[in-house]
Amino acid sequence: MKEEISYEEIKEIFTEYLKKHHHRKTPERYAILQRIYSYEGHFNADILYNIMQSDYRVSLATVYNTLELLQECRLIIKHQLGGQFAQYEKAFGNTTHHHLICSHCGKVKEFSDKQIRVAIQSRQFAHFQMSHYSLYLFGLCSKCKDELKHAK
């Protein structure tokens, strides 16, 4: 599963990526990276932008642009799960978890399950070494289920 990796190593990956692709190493980009890595769970660009206002003011354009870069160097994972906004989470430092996705509003909830973990870890695949995995379960959240029921 995902190995422990220090924040210094995370920063190093980002620096290497920026250098290689001739992007500027701005303090804003590092401030966003740091904020993401101290955040637990999923977020979207708006949530991140609002959080940033309290410690390091950046523009929404910088947030979007940095999310793009971080996704390209695989430091964050983008979940495109329907719903209006893409959701993100850090790629390292998360424990294995799965996602319950509301097909109506796009809300994501996380869960862990020991039996699933044991079942998947005991599987051997020929010519394939698994690094990590995640399951996506689709359905309706309780709020949408209620709303849809009352809309009838």
Ligand SMILES: [Zn+2]
């Ligand atoms: Zn919903």
Ligand SMILES: [Zn+2]
């Ligand atoms: Zn997640």
